[in-house]
Amino acid sequence: MTRAVEVSVVLPAYNEEDTIERTVDITLETLATFLPAGSFEVIVAEDGCDDRTPEIASRMAEADDRVRHVHSDERLGRGGALEYAFHQARGETLVYFDTDLATDMRHLEELVESVRTEGYDVATGSRLLPGEAADRPAKRDIPSKGFNTLVRLFLRSDLQDHQCGFKAFDRDALLSLLDDVEDDHWFWDTEVLVRAQRAGYDVREFPVEWAPKGDSKVDLVRDVFGMGSQIVRTWWQVAVSPRIDRRVSIAAGTLLVFVALLLMTTYLDPGEVWGYMQDADLALVALAAVVYVTSWPLRGLRYRDILSKLGYRSDPAFLTGAIFISQTGNLVFPARLGDAVRAYVVKARRSVPYPSGFASLAIERVFDLLTIAFLAGAVVVGMAITMSPAEIQSAIGGAELAGGQEAAGQTAMLVAAGVGVAAGQTAMLVAAGVGVAAVLATVVIVLSARSERNYVRATVSRLSSDAYADYVAGVIERFTGDVQTVASDRRAFALVGATSLLIWTIDVLTAVVVLAAFGVELTPFLLGVAFFAVSVGNLAKVLPLTPAGLGLYEGAFAIIVVGLTPLGGALAISVAIVDHAVKNLVTLAGGLVSMAWLNVSLTTAVEESRDASEVEAAAGQD
Structure with missing residues (x-):
């Protein structure tokens, strides 16, 4: 009889x-010295x-029935390979260690029996606990201790060594x-240990005796920074995200707007802002x-x-x-x-299935972002x-404001002091740098979308191979x-590109008339x-912090205008x-007119669409 x-x-x-x-x-x-055969x-x-x-x-595996070979055609990553094999393992106690045998094998019995007979759910060796020697060169020891300190600090772990x-x-x-x-790479160990502690x-x-064997496969630049991003991601998932619900989102968004308004009063006179608004031409x-x-x-078309x-x-018309x-709905509800x-x-x-409805929404949003970034x-x-530094400074200093003589005077004083030209050049250089990045990103995304080659995955994989980079590549x-x-x-x-350009140009012209x-x-x-200002303001609204992006749009718009023109902050x-x-x-x-015409309840629509979104997200993970 074969033993289980x-x-x-x-x-x-x-x-x-x-x-x-x-x-x-x-x-x-080693296993045969303390475990029964079979x-x-x-x-x-x-x-x-x-x-x-x-x-x-x-x-x-063919020569010894105690050995099995689990093969993967493509690279899964260290953590991914472990998970793939563990799911196919037959034992009730699951063990792994690095193939370089850096940890002394005399500790294997203690490791196995900690779970098999002593009742622990997880057991891990440690190179940082007192009691055994760990001969580690400084290039490994210093980053490792720094990493483990961050894990204990941010992820509230009680362990000393997460990566052994x-x-x-x-x-x-x-x-x-x-x-x-x-994670499916080097952070896998840490994430498992942190989640195990969180789950109780x-x-x-x-402590174990450990000595490095050969060259490490860890890239100290790529993987250390990659694992740093994983600490942030895990911290968000286990410590922050569970506490965020609709009530918290509304409260946080409202608080942000309130704090922004309070801060605004420290460098802006609310009475001056209100005075400008009262003097605006209502026509x-x-x-x-x-x-x-x-x-x-045009949006409907x-x-x-x-x-x-x-x-x-x-x-x-219906659309x-x-x-x-x-x-x-976005005006009323946060996020x-x-x-x-x-x-x-x-x-x-119109009986359009939810998957197609969500896909069409995503496509529209993508074209919105591409168009806004490209315009800016x-x-x-x-x-x-097209403009020389002198022309740029002349434009910055030459705009005439209704009731804005003070701002113009301030600009003249700066120019006289030799500061105005430098400030104008710096502002334009920064803005131009952002503009070049936006245009290049737009062009790359469009070219990638028009090509059958996967440039995104290839580019990201050159920078990092951890799960967070893989997630970014997937997005x-x-x-x-x-x-x-x-x-x-x-x-x-x-058609869609041209209509998008026209839509957002009209959005800018609205601000110009104002x-x-x-x-x-x-x-x-x-x-x-x-x-530029309207485009940046609309990009700021992408962050789902406040309903309709209140405060985000105004802040981004004002920062650009004040930085590149002589208009004062209040104006x-x-x-x-x-x-x-x-x-x-x-x-x-x-x-309101559309809800009455189509007989749609906004509250019902939000609830129904949220449930559908959750179903769609779950289906996408299967």
């Missing part, structure tokens, strides 16, 4: 042709090797943790609203073209109403909860190329994939600054407030 396997030892192997056979032999010999197995978790490791592992490759787990405990473990499992750490403010209204039918590419047809309703309302509306009224970058780069790939849905059809791409309402002279340079804030208010009032009015 109690202990499974996994050896993660990547290009170990010189050592793997000796490591397996020593492991089998009660253990050794699994070589071969991780997409490009040397002779797979051949050697297969030969050993010498660990054992109770099978049920480990498998219950793996669903939440996201009994973890034992004991021009009304004209700004009319200009902004003209962008909404663009959405029609996107849905048409996905195989669904609808009339632009304009659906967009009005979803944007009204852009209104975005997904449109998926509910088009499903309820192109305008500033254009100004930097960018989905981003480019959304563009590719439309970019694959040249006509559809041209500037005129405040008596600001509209020079060509100021028009360029307006394009810039006043323009931003009125500009944003005009756009929000038009949106709200259109949303």
